[in-house]
Every structure is written in C-alpha cells, then in structure tokens.
Amino acid sequence: MVDFRPILQDIVAMAQQESNKGEVADYIPQLAHVDANKFGISILNHEGNIHSEGDAKERFSIQSISKVLLLSMAFGLVGDKLWERVDVEPSGDPFNHLSLLEMENGIPRNPLINAGAIVVCDVLISHLKNPKQEFLDYVRAIAGDQSISFDLEVAQSEQETGFRNHAAANLIKSFGNLSHKVSEVLDFYFHSCSISMSCEQLVKVFYIFMNRGNCLQNKNYLSLSQVKRINALMLTCGFYDEAGEFAFEVGLPGKSGVGGGIVALLPNQFCVATWSPGLNEKGNSKLGMQALEQLTTATGLSIF
Numbered sequence: 001m002v003d004f005r006p007i008l009q010d011i012v013a014m015a016q017q018e019s020n021k022g023e024v025a026d027y028i029p030q031l032a033h034v035d036a037n038k039f040g041i042s043i044l045n046h047e048g049n050i051h052s053e054g055d056a057k058e059r060f061s062i063q064s065i066s067k068v069l070l071l072s073m074a075f076g077l078v079g080d081k082l083w084e085r086v087d088v089e090p091s092g093d094p095f096n097h098l099s100l101l102e103m104e105n106g107i108p109r110n111p112l113i114n115a116g117a118i119v120v121c122d123v124l125i126s127h128l129k130n131p132k133q134e135f136l137d138y139v140r141a142i143a144g145d146q147s148i149s150f151d152l153e154v155a156q157s158e159q160e161t162g163f164r165n166h167a168a169a170n171l172i173k174s175f176g177n178l179s180h181k182v183s184e185v186l187d188f189y190f191h192s193c194s195i196s197m198s199c200e201q202l203v204k205v206f207y208i209f210m211n212r213g214n215c216l217q218n219k220n221y222l223s224l225s226q227v228k229r230i231n232a233l234m235l236t237c238g239f240y241d242e243a244g245e246f247a248f249e250v251g252l253p254g255k256s257g258v259g260g261g262i263v264a265l266l267p268n269q270f271c272v273a274t275w276s277p278g279l280n281e282k283g284n285s286k287l288g289m290q291a292l293e294q295l296t297t298a299t300g301l302s303i304f
C-alpha cells in the first residue's frame, strides 16, 4: 500500500515555492476574485481512506468538472441513445470553440466541451421535472453530502457574460439539436457549472468512476460499461486541446475546470483532486497539472 502522505507534502511544498502560478480566470467576473495562492489536494483510496493537504476543505467553483456529472446522470437515464445527440471524439479545440459545431451540423464533438454539455443539459431537461434541483440532489446523493450547493452569484455572473455559450446554444438550436428554449438550457448549464465543492468533496463524488459505478455508500449509479465509457471520455476529452498533454504527463482519466480544480482517478485504486486557481494558456490549472504529474511519477501509479 502506497503511503501518500509524504508525497502530498512534497507536492504542497512544490506549489508553495513556484513563483509562476498561472492566471486566474476572469472572463466570468465572479471567478476573478479568487486568491491565486490557494492550493489543496485530496486523495481517496478504494478502501475509503482520505488524505488531504493544503486548502483541501475550502470550496471553489467546479465549473467544467460538472460536465462529467451531467454526462453521468444523462447516460444513466437514457443510455446509448445519448450518442445520437453528441459525439465521442476529442475536439483538439479550446473548450468554447464554435467552428467544429458549424461544420458538423450542431452535433458537438463530445460531452465534455461546452457545446456538448449544453446538449446534455437539454437531454436532462426532457427527463426531469425540476432539472436544477434534481441534478443537485444527484450530486449530493453520490457524495453523501447534503451541503453541496450552487453558487448563485457565479451562475448569475456567467449568465451575464457567457456570450460564447449563448452563441453555441443558438447555433445548436439552429441545427435542431436542442428541444428546449435556449434560455432554459443555458440557465441549467450555468447553474451546473456554478456548483462549489472542496477537493475532499470532489474525490467523494468521483469515487463512483473509480469504483465501478458504486458510491462510497455502496449504491450503484452506472453499469461497468458506462463507467468504462465515461472514463474513456475523460482521458481523451477531459482537458480540451491539452488532453494529449495530460495523458502524456499524468496518465490518468480526469477533468479540469476554469475554477482551477482538477479531478483524476486510477480505476479500483484511488481518486485525486487538486485545486490551484491559476490557469495555463489552455485554461487548465497550471500547478494542478504539475502536482498530478509529480504524483503519478513518484508513485508509478497510472493507467499506463
């Protein structure tokens, strides 16, 4: 059994020494206020033991990490019919690009870019009476934590400034790949991105993807095949046009968000989350990526 504690302590020391911590996202004004010096890391192993260092209990905006949870809920509800509305190929493009959407007739490349998650939100609206509340309840139930919530100021901030998401949703609608009103779909999408969680809460939620679809309370949410597909999507599409670099450096399926969070996992072994708000030029947490590279190199644990 690996003793993660000294490795996590080395990682925190590395983060504290690093002078270039990247740039905090400011295109959503509410995110610009976050302190770039924050750094947290948590590891949850298969047996349910958690090790944390740094600011691992502090909540942050999970942003695009919620796309995996939207996907999980929709895939669990509608199964393989989901792939009639969204593809499963890496985009090689930034998370908010529109050009492929135009060329590919409103079918987003994958569910982990903005356009894909917007279509997944539309699918969920068709199957839920109160999509925002039922999605939040789903995340809370998986985590076994009723305190997880939306950050309404972040949701409102993005509603006012998310011009590219408004453009993407309208483009998808023009191709007939949204059944509901653009405003209704975007309201749900912006709320899902605004969920705030700590590293410790994130690893508990993502435990289901590490543990064959079963949560820490041993309730099943996904079939083995569905977990395989979601992890494959995280590996190939979880970091936008840096998915190759993340696989190359870290070697784990994972997902990032512009709030500076990253969550990654090794099936049947552990789930890890980092939070460092400064981003690199591709929109992924700069120190989070370095930390996870350090972790898998020091332990020799990766899917490869």
Ligand code: DON
Residues within 6 Å of the ligand: 062, 063, 064, 065, 095, 096, 114, 158, 162, 165, 193, 256, 257, 258, 259, 283, 284
């Ligand atoms: O839609 C957006 O632009 C944000 N709510 C989420 C973007 C994001 O987190 C991309 N991640 N790296």
